[in-house]
Amino acid sequence: MQLPLIGKVRQPAPWVIALLTVGIIGAGATTAVIVRQQSAAPDISTLTETVQSQPLTVRITASGTVQPFQTVNLSPKTTGILAELYVEQGDRVRQGQIIARMESDSVRAEMAQAQARVAQSEARLAELRAGSRPQEIAQRRAAVEQAEARVVEAQARLDRENDRVERNRILLQEGAISQDEFDAILRDAATAQATLEQNRAGVREAEQQLALTRSGSRAEEIAAAEAELAEAQGRLQAVEVQMEDTIIRAPFDGIVTQKYATEGAFVTPTTSASEASSATSTAIVAVASGLEVLAEVPEVDINAIQPGQTVEVVADAYPDQVFQGRVRLVAPEAVVEQNVTSFQVRVDLTSGQDKLLxxxxxxxxxxxxxxxxxxxxxxVAIVTKDGETGVLVPNDENQAEFRPVQLGTAVGDQTQVLEGLEPGERVFIDLPPDQKQEWIQQEQ
Incomplete structure (x- = not known):
């Protein structure tokens, strides 16, 4: 530490040297003694301060920047045209509020188709669950009666063909007809028999259909219809999600800090949408919430910073106002810039949110x-001698004497002394001109 000089150190004037040369002694022996005594013990009350024991609050200073507590760039989930934008820069928004809408004509068409499929599946399932109507049962009963009538008719034909076979068998024996003619008659009888069996099968099938109609739909049919309806509903839900994705909503309460797009712009999803600093043209707007201070604290001071610690904040824009805050987070990893190591500390503001930006x-x-x-x-009393830190204290003759000390924290214009001094001792904050010159020469 270089102490300021009080006045200027001048060379003796020529006339003083002349007087000394001729041996003028006008003051006498007594006066010389008094002068020597005064030189030996000068008055240092205005040049020293007393070492005090007093309450001291450790204060650590750092610089920082006000930034939003939470911020995001909003972009769509799917590529498309921005159809409507409902906010402007500076608008306040609520969580869930609609910010913008993307063009959605194709999605609306898909939704209409999906809704139609759901309605169709619901109608079919309802029909199966309701069972058969009386008209359907009557139709099935009539089909059974018709099948039975065909059986009666086929039986009568078969009876006639069998009688014909017996008559012609006698004629064949008598030689009245040929064998070929008799074989043709046998074939007609066989055809009649086959027709009868076919009609009997038709009766059985008609009776089964009547029984099914009377008992209603089968469980398998109802289950299949339910599965078809579930599939249609799932498709509708998927389209509804696509429709919701065309709507851009505010993720939290906040303020629109930036506007990047206008209606009609082509915008795409972006992975950088969560970074407010990445002002990309694919984003629509930026929304921010709350304020905090991001501070850079030197490595040597970080051990004294704890979450919940009180912080005083002074902005360049409001130099005469002190805002309050509390430490929210101390970064677990250091940041090194230009070989300087520091830690980021986030401070929640408890006052000044209405003024700070x-x-x-x-x-x-x-x-x-x-x-x-x-x-x-x-x-100002702290000096350095031969690389060692200390203070200048008066000795018995009130002359400046260097004493090494161990320092603690510095608060304002006061510095804590851990070792080397006792309460009530005095330290120089300035020196008399003669001692100052001597100290400077020693330092040189």
């Missing part, structure tokens, strides 16, 4: 532990 530069003071009996000296 995102991007403002601020100075922060972290209020640390309170020391009830801390020895302090003025910071």
């Amino acid at each position: 995102s991007g403002m530069n601020v100075d922060l003071t972290f209020l640390g532990d309170r020391l009830d009996n801390a020895l302090t000296v003025p910071t």
